Amino acid sequence: MLVLDTVNQYYGQSHTLRDLSLDIPTGECTVIMGRNGVGKTTLLQSIMGINPLASGRIMLDGQPIQGHSVEARPTLGLGYVPQGRQIFPLLSVQENLDIGLPMRPRGQRQIPSYIFELFPVLKDMLARRGGDLSGGQQQQLAIARALVIDPKVLLLDEPTEGIQPNVVAEIAGIIQKLNKDMGMTVVLVEQKLPFARKLADRFCILDRGQTVAQGPMEALTGDQVKAYLTV
Template sequence: MLKIEALNQFYGQSHTLWDVDLHVPEGQCTVLMGRNGVGKTTLLQCIMGHHAVKSGSMMLAGENLLNKSVEQRPRLGVGYVPQGRQIFPLLSVEENLEIGLPVRARGDRKIPEYIFDLFPVLNDMLHRRGGDLSGGQQQQLAIGRALVVNPKLLILDEPTEGIQPNVVSEIGDIIRKLNREMGLTVLLVEQKLPFARKVGDRFCILDRGRHVAEGEMTALNDALVKEYLTV
């Protein structure tokens, strides 16, 4: 689905991503892991076109993403849930969800009903302002907004950050359902190891801007956790 090879990215003179490779197989959930500040969010923002890439390749289902604008990437089937959710606090829940409708095909520009099946609270609070929702409800809104664009790849940047434990469990169940029952390919940045093991099929670890390990989730052993993930 998504294949990144030898990707390099700079902030000014600072080299932040070094020859990064990432393979996200179709129909699987790949978890991008690593300590704070190693380049995980930067890599996601490169995928979405928010940061320029110095060199390397980035292909989505055979399409070259690097020559596509920020606006074109959702139209190719990429849904993005950024770190911190970034919903519009003064817009209603319904208005937040409607933001993705222009990406959908003409004649199909309505909020899919299955989003309300996944997140009943959004239907209950449809006319409430996004800023009035709890953190967990805002995260559900952010995921729902990403799903409105009808993605084939869903990218989530630390969806459990600052969320109460019961909602974390619900979000994990929803990611598994989207991935394993509905066939949606998922790329997830996550630091909570139990959550990553619960939802992920594969892992990829970054360390100081470099790809250092990857494999099936069952291969994420204690040695890798100790070397690259523990604080």
């Protein structure tokens, strides 16, 4: 489905991704883990084209996408929920959702009905400004906005950050429905190990911009957690 092949990326003189290679299997949930500053967000931004690659390839369904612009990548089937949500606070919930409609094929530019089945609270708040929503509601809006395009791959960057526990449980359930029931491929950047274990089929641990461990989620060892994840 999604393949990164010896990807390198820099911020100025800082080498942030180093010959990073990763296979994201179709229909599975892959969690990207590691301490702060190891390149997790940079990895997702590189997939979305926000950060241009210095070298390497990113393939989606066997086709290279690194030559496509940021604006074009959603049309290829990539949905992105950035860290910190980044909704438009002065726009209504409806207007935030409508932003993705031009990425859909002509004649299909309406919000998919399943979005309001997943997020019924948003249906009751369509006229409310995004900035007036709670943090958990804003996170749900950010995920719903990414789903408007009906992505093949959903990229989620720290979706539980700053969210109250009951909403974290709701978001976990939604991600499970998207992945297990609807077959959507999910790439999840997550610091909370219990949340990752609950959702992920596979894991990839980054350290200093490199892949240092990956495999089935049940194969993650205590030594790997201690070496690369504990603070």
